[in-house]
Amino acid sequence: MKCPFCGSLEDQVLDSRPVEDTSAIRRRRECLECKKRYTTFERPEDVALTVVKSDNRREPFDRQKIWAGVDRACRKRPIAAETIDKMASSIENELMDEYVMEIPSNIIGQKILNKLYDVDLVAYIRFASVYRKFSDIDDFTDELKKLKKEHLKSQKKTAKTKTL
Ligand SMILES: [Zn+2]
Structure with a gap:
């Protein structure tokens, strides 16, 4: 460790x-x-992980950025601050478990999407529209249609289990 007073590298813990x-x-x-x-x-x-962006630029992993991304997507949604913290921490923990040196930035985006999908669809769409940079309104409606279909499917599933 570099001494903050004299810059020496020799120290004792x-x-x-x-x-x-x-x-x-x-x-x-x-x-x-x-x-x-x-x-x-x-x-x-902090020292071990580097984020590799799609254009191959690298930056140090910053958990604050994950939190900020999730928080931004959840703004004004009925989601507790605690839930946002939990989502951010569990994303961070998954990344720590799965990656040693470098994390592709798209993996982080994908993980954020997965968490938001389970918690709040509006937040999910918000994040997806920024992250996936929907090029036009058609991309966006496609995503919405897909969500609607999956939503109906899961509703049917619950309805079925109820009748059993
Ligand atoms: Zn010193």
């Missing part, structure tokens, strides 16, 4: 403890050069 409810670790360190003490928060995913 005095204490390490996990930060509650996250994968982060808080470390108390002492610089061996200037003897000053400082604290670091280390999150393994």
Whole structure:
């Protein structure tokens, strides 16, 4: 770790403890050069994961962006802030489980779509229209038709189970 006071890379860890409810670790360190003490928060995913965009540009993984995407799609919908947090965390956890170094950005978009689909169709359509960049109104109506069909199918399924 680079000392924030003198820039030395030589330090000693005095204490390490996990930060509650996250994968982060808080470390108390002492610089061996200037003897000053400082604290670091280390999150393994921050250093490990890179997002690869469709044009091959790379950027560090940022969980805040997932949260912001979900939150934007759910704006003014009857969805609890807690539900939005849960969706964002479970997307992040899935990504951490499935990817080690690089995540294609379209996978993140797809995961957000899947979660929104289960929670709120309006939010889903909103996110899809931005994410998939529906090129014209026909694309959009196609998506709506598809949703309607799937919705009817699931309604029929529930109706059937009820009569059984
Ligand atoms: Zn120092």
